[in-house]
Amino acid sequence: MTQSKEIKKPSSGLAARIFRQQMFIPLAALFLLALFNFIMDPSFYRISFDYNSVGNPVLSGNIISILDAGSELAILAIGMTLVTAATGGQDISVGAAIAISGSVVLRVLCGTNSRPDTLQAPIFVAILVSCVVAMLFGAFNGMLVAYFRIQPMVATLILFTAGRSIAAWINNNELPIISDPSFGVFGGFIPGIPIPTPIFIAAGCMIVIALVLRFTNLGLYVQSVGINESSSRLNGLNPAFIKFLTFVVLGLCVAVAGLIKVSRFSSINYSVVAKDIEMDAILAVALGGNALSGGKFNMKASIIGAYVIQFLATTLYKFKVQSTALPAYKAVVVILLVVLSAPKVREYLARIGKQIRQKTHVKEAG
Secondary structure (H helix, E strand, O other): OHHHHHHHHHHHHHHHHHHHOOOHHHHHHHHHHHHHHHHHOHHHHOOEEEEOOOOOEEEEOHHHHHHHHOHHHHHHHHHHHHHHHHHOOOOOOHHHHHHHHHHHHHHHHHOOOOOOOOOOOOHHHHHHHHHHHHHHHHHHHHHHHHOOOOOHHHHOHHHHHHHHHHHHHHOOOOOOEOOOOOHHHHOOEOOOOOOEHHHHHHHHHHHHHHHHHHHOOHHHHHHHHHHOHHHHHHOOOOHHHHHHHHHHHHHHHHHHHHHHHHHHHOEOOOOOOOOOHHHHHHHHHHHOOOOOOOOOOOHHHHHHHHHHHHHHHHHHHHOOOOHHHHHHHHHHHHHHHHHHHOHHHHHHHHHHHHHHHHHHHHHHHO
């Protein structure tokens, strides 16, 4: 009997440690969605070869769609995680900023003609200009938050309100269209490669941020400022600059996401492009188990959270839920996260778990 107790106690401890892991929430949500779809319709996971409009073979299926459509959100989750961890607030202007960066790309490529027969500038130049503009807008938000000490949500409300009008103004309120197929590669497929290009772009961004966090002190500095700004200052850090830098990084993420968005259609609709994506980016950070009040963060969990959101959206579309109803389902996820994150709820669950373990040990001893 003693030997049996020695075997069972570690297992209960292991279960408790698993539940406490930050990755548990997004992985559990991913597992539940995967299991639901497997039970309801195993064909959900079927992947097949099809041909696109130009006759190139491409992979198609729900999993490919999730990885493809979730690319922009995963990229935004990287920058949003850093901003949240450092400032304890969120940037609600990323959707409008995507409209601006996408509009800049099209303006550079189209020149003065909104429907040119040929590109008026190299695509690389358009991407570079877009990155600079998006980072400048990120710097504007960062300056308001870091140096003027305005709450992040209030500071970014300025660009949230004016951003789409600025995007329309950049192209003289016209809807530019690019007919050159080379531009569509970034949001579509590279000829001869059946996997959507946004998947590669998102993977590249993940590799870059992983290397940055691994070989620099950015992650440590961000967490230090988010946990205790005064203490980090006493340790020689510049909290204002760290906060400012996170907004600039988010601006770069916005530029990449904006490139993918406009490349998908080779055009832009200022009022619709990236609509409500800021809420999804914040939800991805929360779903990853990161505290929205700042401090410690887990980048991998945020990225998984982004794909969980896209998995949920794809599942709902699969079962013919109207797009207008999607925010309601996401609101349910937000409510569950907020409730489970509440200190009193966590204490209550921990107390119940402790009582269950005690009763189990008493039965084993008996």
